[in-house]
Amino acid sequence: MILLRKILFPFAILYGLITAIRNWFYDKGILKSYSFSVPIIAVGNLSVGGTGKTPQIEYLIRLLLPNYKIAVLSRGYKRKSSGFLLAEYSSTAETLGDEPFQLHQKFPTIQVAVDANRKNGIEQLLTLQNKPDIILLDDAFQHRKVKAGFYILLTAYNDLYADDFILPTGNLRESRSGAKRANIIVVTKCPSTLSEADQTNIRQKLKLSANQQLYFSAIQYDEILYSETENRTVASLLNTDKLLVAGIAKPKPFFNHLQDGNDEELEFPDHHDFTEIDIQTIQKKSKNKPIITTEKDFVRLKGKVNAAQLFYLPIQSVFLSNGENFNKQINNYVEQSTRNRSVS
Incomplete structure (x- = not known):
């Protein structure tokens, strides 16, 4: 398998070039990104799977649910349905996808919807009579057609994007430079005993921009x-x-x-x-x-x-330290966006 990935290196370069051009078109406005007045938080990664997106989404739901009406919008990976679908009593894992259905069952008071076209999904949610105050976009870091107000990028402790390469030689969906779009980067699945020195080494390896915040989280089993x-x-x-x-x-x-x-x-x-x-x-x-x-x-x-x-x-995502700062950063974004929305 490792040999095959090395053989496919030229295809990784080609794939990286295509994604870089696509991102450049969005950055320059040649391809249009759509913004919405409602606060939108996108949670995603640069790599293919395994970074703990669902526990992070659940963390955000628990944080925001007491004060806001929340909707989660996912593409519904491997679901046996198409188009926009809002979770309801008769929904199943087959119609919604396993992770959206899990959220629907676990948090019955929130709205859970699936749509591969995130722009259409958001528009549909905002037409609902009981429309959400906040929309959480699950696995949408590369979905540039929608411009979220806040981006959370996840990278697993044992599989940092800084140590990876673009598909198919590595597991990255786009170049490591894509991390610059993130407001927050969370290193997930860390050992609970991760030292300050190790955290500093990871911080240096990830080369964050001055306006980005870095947090470390671990998986806590029930x-x-x-x-x-x-x-x-x-x-x-x-x-x-x-x-x-x-x-x-x-x-x-x-x-x-x-x-x-x-x-x-x-x-x-x-x-x-x-x-x-x-x-x-x-x-x-x-x-x-x-x-x-x-x-x-x-x-x-x-x-x-x-x-x-x-x-x-069940599992939960817990921060090794500075969790209160993460909470404050999220709440400040939502409060500011909500305030701007009411003024405009």
Whole structure:
């Protein structure tokens, strides 16, 4: 695989040139970007998957929900529907996509919508009778047709964009220079013990602009495992034989957190659509043992696997330090945008 990626280096240069020209056209106004009066926060990355966008979106929802009506707009990756779709009671993971459906179930008071055309999606949301005060754009850093008011760029601790290269030789969707569009950069999935010296080294490697802020976050696992029939503490099942199932990018930390010597692991591709054969494999390997999966996988496995066996483990994004500064920066942007909107 590494050899193949090296062989494809000329294609990476070509792809990088195409994306650079596209970005230049948007920067110069040759290609039009559309702005909206409503505060819009875009969360995304430069690399392909695995940076923790959904936990970051959830963090923003928890931060803003007490004071504002929130909508989340996603493209709905791998959904079996098209066009604009607003989540409702009859929505499923298949119609919305697994991550938007997870947000819809977890935060029933917010609006969750999907549309590959983010401009159209925003326009549709703003025509609603109960239109949102704030729109969070999920995975929209490269969606230049919409100009968000605030950009949060995520990069994983073990896979910094500064150490990566453009597709297909590396995993970057565009050049590292694209990071300059971000207001905030968050290094995600950090060890909770990350030292100040290591943080300084990463800061120097990322070469932030003077107007950019850098934060470090970690994944915090819940102490409770949830199912449709009962809840159990993680501690109560750690020494129990179980089957661990994950269809996410980079599942090793999830497995390591729960792994006991006799556990079995089943790994599937990110956003995997579980087939009947997959379900049969899961049930056969579980042998009536508890099946523990991620929250994203749970919404796709629920109703297909024995409910009494199937548990999921929620996660949250937590800042190692200066979380109050992050909160203040987000709240200041929203308050200022809302104030400007009411004046205009």
